[in-house]
Amino acid sequence: TPELGNWAEGLIFYHMDLYGSKERFDIFPEEPSGQADRSRGNSRKEPALSSEKIQHSQEAGYDLEKEVAELAKMYGLDEDKEKELALLGGHLETVERRWPPAHTQKAGSQGSELPGEASQDEDQSKAIAEDDAESHMWSREGLSSGGMSDERSSQAVSEEEETADVFCSTCKTPIRAFDKLFGEHRDHEVAQLSNAVESEKEEIHKNMCKLEEQIAQVENFASHLEEIFITVEENFGRQEQNFEVHYNDAVQVLAQKYEEQLEALGEEKRRKLEALYGQLVSCGEHLDTCKELTDTTQELYLENDKANFMKAAVTVVDRLEEFLKKEVDLELSTLPEFEERIIDFSEVEQLMNSINTIPAPCAPVINPQAPNAATGTSLRVCWGLFSDDTVECYQLCYKPVSNERHGDEQAEHVLKVKETYCTITNLLPNTQYEFWVSALNASGISPPSERAVYVTAPSPPIIKSKKIRSCENAALVCWESRDINPVDSYMVELSKLTDEENDDTITESIVGIPNCEVLIHLQPIQSYRICVRALNLGGSSERSEPVLIHTTGTYFCLNEDTAHPLLAILDDGFTIACDELENLECDLPVYDNSFTRCIGILGSLIPFPGKHYWEVEAEEDTEYRIGVAFENTPRHGYLGANNSSWCMRHIITPSRHKYEFLHSGMTPDIRITIPPTRIGVLLDYENYRLSFFNADIAQHLYTFNSHFQHYVHPCFALETPGILQIRTGIAAPPWTALP
Template identity: 60%
Template sequence: MDGKAAGAPPDFHFYPLDLYDPEDRLHPFPEGATRTGREVYAEMAEEASDPGSVALGKAPRALEEEVDELVHLYALGGAGEWGSELADGSAPCTEVPEHLPLGAQRDWQRGPEAGERGCVGWGATGPGLRETYRCAHGRAIEEYECYVIPEEEDEDEAALVFCVTCRAPVRALEVSDEHREHEVTALDKALESAKDEVHKNMFKLEKQILEMENFANHLEEVFITVEENFGRQEQNFESHYNEILETLAQKYEEKIQALGEKKKAKLEALYGQLVSCGENLDTCKELMETIEEMCHEEKVDFIKDAVAMADRLGKFLNTDTDVEITTQPDFEDQTLDFSDVEQLMCSLHALPAPSAPVINPQAPNSATGSSVRVCWSLYSDDTVESYQLSYRPVRDSAPGKDQAVFTMTVKETYCSVTNLVPNTQYEFWVTAQNRAGSSPTSERAVYMTAPSPPIIKSKEIQSCEEAALICWESGNLNPVDSYTVELTQVETPEASGVTESVVGIPACESLVQLQRRQSYTMSVRAHNMGGPSARSDPVTVHTTGSRFPLNQHTCHPWLTVADDGFTVVRSERKTPLKEPLPGNTRFSRCVAVMGNLIPVRGRHYWEVEVDEQANYTVGVAFDDVPKEEDLGANRLSWCMRHRFASSRHEYEFLHNKTTPDIRITVSPRKIGILLDYENSKLSFFNVDISQHLYTFSCQLHGFVHPCFSLEKPGRLRIRNGIAMPTHVAFY
């Protein structure tokens, strides 16, 4: 065999590779050029035939030791498994594959000198995926995973890309042929995508493992509780059952003996009556016979005997004869006295009252917003029929004071208590009960329910091409430990699942780094010692361009922000001005409003739709810009100002009350603004004709806010979250 898989390109070689090979193992591939088996054998023969060689007689032995070591290393079998001929009688192979390990090449080439070893077969069992050593009898000795390693080529020819359609790496030269219509990407990008997919799967697996571990712990608690209670009850029932059997057997013997004695007395009394009745019958018969004899005698004798017989009959008749049975044949119903048996039966439950249970501390993630799972233990051998769990909310850090107590009866050593208030501490204690009474109360433990889901302020979300600032309300009266932002990249409408999480957020806002020109679905969870809350209602964030809302807390009273949050209107009717409070952020003299810009370094672009005849000012300013001054009248603001008077348009680019002498011939109806933090520049553009108007070189020591002002009634509409035009990207 030639050592190459069928169908593989001619410039690809297959090498056996043990991925789990330790570093200290002998490597069969020496560094440098690879030689064929024939070249190695020729070199060996030349060294062996050289009479002046110092290592004469030692080189073959060293080579044999090296070959034996490699044979043992690759589990190629002992000397007894090799033969000089194949099983079918054919001659051994003489062609040595170049990709065989060095020891295998030598054994291949040694021929008759190898003794019983013979030929080693090296063949591909798949299309370049696995190769197999085979002995002379044709059976596989060991298999090795193989990798396709291309030979060195020119940089242009060896350039590889990844075909997404075929899901395989290909040469850049093949893209124009077979993969012309396929989606192709760089190998580095494909590798990053594969890593991201692995991370997502790892996150899902970790979550499933955690759920399975919690469920396994729960089952283990139930199993241990049932096993302990069953063992104790089995011992008690067996002991008392034996006592009841002994008592019943004794009762049986006593009752049988009493019935026998009563039977004997009845029989003796009846026998006496029977004997007396027989004697009376005999007397009656004798008198009857005597009277009959007298009737046949003569009258004189009859009269004499009749007088004597009359006296005798009178005496017999005057004798009372008892013809009533003194002993009844039936027996009275025997009512057994089972009082002692009842005592034994009651002794089954006459157990000592159980000892006090031990309530466990709250386990992580054991609560939801309305329920909590409470666990306790009973370390003694007491028999328990039920547990009484009591709890009450903890208010004002004063446990157990003037709060309603709730109780519930359970059979197991755990209980899920429901209908609770989110993010609230509850005090729990438990007692064990059986027929003997209740145990002492356990120590009290404080459990906490999970928080309520936060509420995202969708109208205050700020974003740019690389990040987004998410703000939310806690939704809980009590403070929480931290928050987690979960986001999912919306690639398709069917996309689902969390792809990334930002954890351990202490405040109610977070700056999340994102990818450009993507859409994300975001939600927030709150965490405390009880566990995470449910997800908040999701919001969608786009990274097409910079997106910011208008801050109504800075809005002048004469301005109104529309419901869409991006339109500023100044009406004809003026509302009376109120004296601003000290430290108020609202504009007082300048009729303006600020927008919130996400604090991210980079380039931000937005547009403003204006009225050609309106007097407006647009630009940027620091947060501490004086609210009683006009925009552009100090060092903390840069802006473009427009005034319309007598059919003339006047434009000024103001900073610290100074403006350059610039003429604008075409009045813009849509103004583009580019804020470049990196280069400290602020540029203005006429979007309609793609014209650059002016660029400020600013000293931006911090983040700035977009500003908008209307000196007369009119409206301004801000368009943000849009992609940067091509003519703007060069500035």
């Protein structure tokens, strides 16, 4: 029932063997065999035996009731006493129904049972009682588990119904969509739960990044503090050593002064004592002389002989007069007091003051130039101080290095900086500069360092656009340097334009180019942007002005220094014109490499193997020569009149248009009925052929079969006033393919 299911919720029943021994449920315990024998022999003890069995059964029932009460109290079921008593009463009724009390049986029946049969019946009764108790417990456990499963399923359904699917931005909590429509969150701003999760994750990620940055800053600051701790310890050690040295020097100077003063004082004492001793000796001698004269005078007074008296008196009087004439020095030759000596402590004071005075620094050591540390107009110079000297600032001097031995001395520039590095600007590109540095403090300036030579980066090269030649799979790029001094190498950067509208580029670099031209292998039918950089020890220059190269066909320019003086090249660079032929002997400028007789011009050399195609447009009445020639073709002759040139010639006779295909002055007899106004020229190095076509009607005119020992130049000439227009960079048409 539902009530029983709720009552059994959370209650787990175990087998009764876990709670006690099997004898606890033996309501009718096994009778000893000795008692059975005695019952058959003594019928008077049957009533007592029956009463004992009843008492045992009652005690067994009481024990079972007590056990159930303990279980109910253990699992908190003591409140439902009725269910507990019903369970207990049903169990007792089952036991009593299967095993009636012993006092209802007759004594004769008990007496007729054998001992083996009695023990067998008692074993069966025990097994049946255990089975009933176990089945009752399992039934209660099934009810309990059924109630629990029902409640869990109901909880799962309620959880599914209450799952949050939106996020309330106002309350900052997940809610159900139902609460947004009809609940207390109706007027709040909400968002999809997935979007809110992504937004919150992004915010957490940003905060984590900020936290990582803060951690990095704190770690850097902690490292800086550790360095400061070490610096304080080092400075303390140096200062302590400085104090010790200066105080030792001061004590040594004081000891020296003490010894000097003590020695001078002893010398003065010795002089005083010697002077007093000399004066004392002089006084003694004077007293002795006085005493001797006194004795002599007294003896003279006692002389009775007048003659002897007079003789002796004259001598004594002379001695007395001479002695008395001498002045007696009764003043002390020296005073007992010593002179007050002033001790000169200036040196000691200087030493004491020098304790807080730093010495002049030693000479710094300037570093050699680091690669790629310069630009075309600036240099970064670094140096170090390999001592414990205190430095207030540095004095950096520099000047350009002059290559002329007897040139004027370059002016020196001086800068004062605080750090051990300096960036110098406004310099000349690709120029060497000499640097040296000195350290300064309050005590003075250090000797200068060794001199180091630095070089600025080169200037951007200039690409010669008129010298560029290209074909479908290669290009020859030429440039020139702006600097007087040579550079170490050049680097070409090319970008394949994959989308001109979006300027999407794929960049490649070619490095280590020793001279001012390079042959680059490219892909057909592509567009490239090419720049050049110059490199030296200081670094690389800025990019040159870019040029565009299209690999749709052969591209070349006209070589102006080979043009005849009467031949003009128009602004587009691919149209030549001749206005007059009368002034062939005029004084126009003539170059060493220009044509002098044939009014012609050469194009740039075509140095690429394979096939090359270009076209020439001319009016029907224009007389011309077009073809190819070697570099050394004679400039004083006509094109096609020698073995170094091959050309197609068009002249007008009174009867017709005449076309000649000249090489060494020879031509085949060919008649062309339709005069071409657009002539196609196909040069095939691999098959040793030079072919001419009427491009207007796709007609093959003639082919030279010749083994070209060298690369050739396109050549063009006018024999009458007119114009020739050259078209390059176009792909060879399919009809130019010859068998």
